[in-house]
Amino acid sequence: MEPVHPEFVPDASLDRDEMEALQREIATEAVFDDDFALDPSRVCADRETGQQELGATGSEESAAGDAPVVVGVDQAFLDDDRAVSALVALRDGEVIERAHAVAPTEIPYIPGLLSFREGGAILAGFRELSVEPDLAVFDGSGRIHFREAGLATHVGVTLDVPSVGVAKNLLCGRPVASTDGLAEGDRVAIEADGDVTAPDGTVIGYAVQSRQYDSPNRYVNPLIVSPGHRVGAETAADLVLSCSAGYKLPEPTRLADQYADDLKAEVGD
DNA sequence: GCGACAG
């Protein structure tokens, strides 16, 4: 698929102020509320370990309808100046397509400007994807960003695809409570603070415990989930938990991670 | 000046 908003395609040649200005513009176009066609209850990870449990009303049976297509996206680096994006499309927990692309990394990693470093490779990857995604899951922040335009939001808005951001660490914002020792399935809201453009107290995402060990001295940190585009914070957390299948990372992301590793080894061009 | 920062 191609960008719906070419003017938002990340341009690594912009200077820092221009990048930040573009992010503010993107945040204006972003929709942080549910506005998608997919049925959240049909977004499951795996038939065997998925945690989705449909109500037994007797009249349903995977009505062979149109289960939503969820695409997991991740990046890896081949060189110091080449990144590879890996996309894995799933429907009903089954991989239906994989796509990838290699693109130059023109700028270094700068907190808050990640999409300008990895966005090019990601969009190139989507260009190679033939299925139409109902939801894209990115590795990084969405609304949990200084200017509410993290990677998931930037790419989601550019492609105008519903998206969520899944990060392993908090970029900014303030958890409303301790995020330590949460039980599997728990979530703690992340509110905007002085570092975020949103009004103080706005819920911009959630710390989500997708996996946790039941007993002793072994802990798993929660995922940091935030809306990318056309998805509200609560729904973003719901979707991530729905896509989780016993691992910390939701299936789309886990498979994309895996695919990226394979590409790194196989496509050592 | 100090603190803080996705991948």
Next chain:
DNA sequence: ATCTTGTCGC
């Protein structure tokens, strides 16, 4: 992100 063995636990 990336560089990497062993190690603890179910």
